[in-house]
Each structure stands twice: as C-alpha cells, then as structure tokens.
Amino acid sequence: MHRVNGWTCRWLSKGGKKVLSKSILSALPTYVMSIFLLPLEICKNIASAIAQFWWSSNPPKNGIHWAKWEKVYLPREEGGIGFRMIHEFNLALLAKQLWRLVQFPNSLVARVLKGRYYRLSSPLRVNSASSPSYVWTSISTARMLLLLGNRQKIHSGYEVKVWEDPWIPTTHARPAVPVAPIIHPNMRVSDLINQGTKEWDVGLLENYVNLDDIPLIRSLAISSTHRRDTFCWNYTRNGQYTVKSGYWVARNLLKTEEEKEVLEPSITKLQAFA
Structure with missing residues (x-):
C-alpha cells in the first residue's frame, strides 16, 4: 500500500497503469503466496490498492470507480481487464506445491512432510495432525482445488483404492460406484486387473462395479503393471498441473463462500510470534 501511494501516474496511459499494476503490484506477493495462504483481509487490502491505483488519476487521491471490481x-475475452483475483491465485500457487508432493513422493521435502503429517496416507486425503505448521496448513487448503481436476492414472493399480481415490475418468474424477453395498472396502484397482493377461477382468467389474462405470474403466489403458501409479490433471493437454489452469479452476469451479471460509487457516499462532 505504501509503495503504491508513492507512485505517480499523471503521465501514464491506462495501458501503462495496467502493465505497472500487473508487473509490480500483483507480482510482489507471489513468492510469499506460493508458500503461505494469505488471510482474506490481506487479499482484500492488496485488491483495494490495485483498484485505487487503477481508478485514481494521481495517487494517493482516490478516483471514481466506474465499474465493479x-x-x-x-x-x-470475458470483457474484463485481466487482473488476478488474489485469493484464487494464492490457492493456485499452493496447489502447485501439493502437486509436487504427489508427483515426486521421493523428494526430500515430500519425505519430510510425509513422515510428519501423512505417514500412512496421502497428501490428498484429509488427515488430522497435531500442531501442524502454518506452511502445511496453507498447502493443505489447496487440496479441494487440486481434487477438482486431479485424477489417478492407472499403471499397476496397487496404490489406488477403488472406492476412495479419484480414478474414474469423468469431468471431475471420482471413485468407482459399487453395484451393491461395499463388501471389500480396501479393494485396490489391481484386484480388478487380470494379472495374467494384464487386462481388465470384465467378470470382476460386473460383480463389483456399477454398470455405468464399466465402459469408463475399460477405456483406461493399462500402460505397465510394473510402474507406480501417478496422477494427471484434467485441465491441461499434457496432464501436468499449471498455475494458470489451477487459477481457472479456482475462479470458475471453487465459487461458494462456504468453501472460501473453510480455506482460511487460523493465524492465531502467527500473531503470537509477532
């Protein structure tokens, strides 16, 4: 805010103000937002600073806001200017960190966090941890965003739970739907694969899985039963998560105020150190 108040834009066109806002003001908190989830109040203050700079003729004097922010x-392409929504962009950056934990489970940071927070589980599953750090709490808040477009890619199937993990290739990936009350709650996808022919066992699919899911499952190619199961992202062509695609999901699919309230962790412990 103080830096913006010192800027003068008397001789700047709207294009120049747009470049200045995007390249400096919007980019300043990017490094912090890739690690920490900013409180909503701070996001509003940043958005307010951008709005005041955009509409005023000579900061710190306020100008008339001619359109809703x-x-x-x-x-x-939708009639706007293209400034980033701070909170949604923050979530997209944090989802990138969560994506790396999922894709590179043998990295040093993934092994450290796994030993502390999800030793017998996955970073994409909700886990209750005692006294989690603010970094982990921040990264965990992006779980909902990542699950909206994340799907487990089947190779061996040993690591994917049939009734819990998102592996069915629908618009929003989801677990399989059982044909009857679940008899084997811990069934893995590998149990549905004929290990001799390395193809889907149609008989087992008909016995356990809803008929509507069977064509979707059979459309999945089993590339190799010796590779570990990986993840793919539904909103890019190559299946890799990008902050740009994550921001689109946060802006268009993660809409409700109830979700946004849940996504803000407590900063009480941080304030205690201030």
Missing part, C-alpha cells in the same frame, strides 16, 4: 478482474 468483480468485472474488472474478468479475463479480457
């Missing part, structure tokens, strides 16, 4: 934040 929700419209200004829209992409250019």
